[in-house]
Amino acid sequence: MANQSAPMQEVARLLDLVPxxxxxxxxxxxxxxxxxxxxxKAMASxxxxxxxxxxxxxxxxxxxEIFFESGFVTINNHDALDIPRALTQxxxxxxxxxxxxxRDSAIGQxxxxxxxxxxxxxxxxxxxxxxxxxxxxxxxxFQTIIEGAIAARKSLSIKYxxxxxxxxxxxxxxxxxxxSERSHLYLVAYCHNxxxxxxxxxxxxxxxxxxxxxxxxxxxxxxxxPQLTSVMIKxxxxxxxxxEALSTSEISPDGTVELNIFTPEWVSKAVIxxxxxxxxxxxxxxxxxxxxxxxxxxxLYSS
Numbered sequence: 280m281a282n283q284s285a286p287m288q289e290v291a292r293l294l295d296l297v298p299x300x301x302x303x304x305x306x307x308x309x310x311x312x313x314x315x316x317x318x319x320k321a322m323a324s325x326x327x328x329x330x331x332x333x334x335x336x337x338x339x340x341x342x343x344e345i346f347f348e349s350g351f352v353t354i355n356n357h358d359a360l361d362i363p364r365a366l367t368q369x370x371x372x373x374x375x376x377x378x379x380x381x382r383d384s385a386i387g388q389x390x391x392x393x394x395x396x397x398x399x400x401x402x403x404x405x406x407x408x409x410x411x412x413x414x415x416x417x418x419x420x421f422q423t424i425i426e427g428a429i430a431a432r433k434s435l436s437i438k439y440x441x442x443x444x445x446x447x448x449x450x451x452x453x454x455x456x457x458x459s460e461r462s463h464l465y466l467v468a469y470c471h472n473x474x475x476x477x478x479x480x481x482x483x484x485x486x487x488x489x490x491x492x493x494x495x496x497x498x499x500x501x502x503x504x505p506q507l508t509s510v511m512i513k514x515x516x517x518x519x520x521x522x523e524a525l526s527t528s529e530i531s532p533d534g535t536v537e538l539n540i541f542t543p544e545w546v547s548k549a550v551i552x553x554x555x556x557x558x559x560x561x562x563x564x565x566x567x568x569x570x571x572x573x574x575x576x577x578x579l580y581s582s
Contacts, residue, residue, distance in 0.1 A: 383419040438486035516556035
């Protein structure tokens with residue numbers, strides 16, 4: 280059986296703690312930590328998290344009461360969790376979506392857990408009479424593989440759709456971290472093809488495969504965002520559609536916005552695509568690139 284990730288192990292322990300403590304009242308914190316195979320500090324942290332769980336309403340009257348300050352652990356107000364509760368269709372649908380996400384995150388870790396989740400999903404779907412169907416979320420599956428590769432220092436082979444060239448290419452990368460920015464998840468990785476660090480938007484990743492041990496070149500720049508260029512753009516007309524297309528909400532009252540980009544091709548494509556609502560103010564050499572590209576496009580129409 281494959282090892283579970285740390286978050287999955289923590290969730291499993293939290294689910295096991297309530298019934299265990301209900302039959303082992305006044306157990307010492309040290310003994311409880313030993314029983315679950317973690318440190319006393321980690322157990323105290325998980326008991327604190329458990330004290331924030333309970334029934335909907337989540338006031339002190341519905342939350343589980345956990346006491347462990349004296350070094351001995353007691354639990355109160357957990358009996359209500361043993362009482363079957365009728366769920367609305369909306370609550371069942373929410374639980375079903377959560378189970379699907381949990382199942383995706385467990386892929387490749389614990390086949391026994393996946394089997395149990397599948398059975399529970401089947402039961403939940405029968406309650407809804409087939410009214411909802413949750414599809415696979417490839418981003419969640421990719422994220423699980425990437426996080427495992429980061430922890431194991433493994434390189435990856437990814438198939439990535441370039442927004443500039445509008446084509447998918449296969450790249451060998453050494454994953455460094457997953458970062459959230461402007462409502463998108465990005466894989467920050469050393470790209471062997473480009474010989475430098477690159478940011479890859481996860482919703483543009485089409486395939487992720489482990490390719491072997493990660494060997495990061497000693498020539499990798501230390502900068503967090505190498506080859507990043509700042510450009511100033513002025514937005515006129517429909518600012519909302521343009522801001523959504525550029526994934527930015529930082530447009531000033533006068534319509535100007537500063538963006539950090541990796542390639543001049545991207546800003547050229549964005550300005551031309553949203554003309555006349557976008558104007559590139561700086562840098563000057565990029566303005567020349569945009570003007571040249573626009574002239575070439577106009578020449579095609581006049582020929």
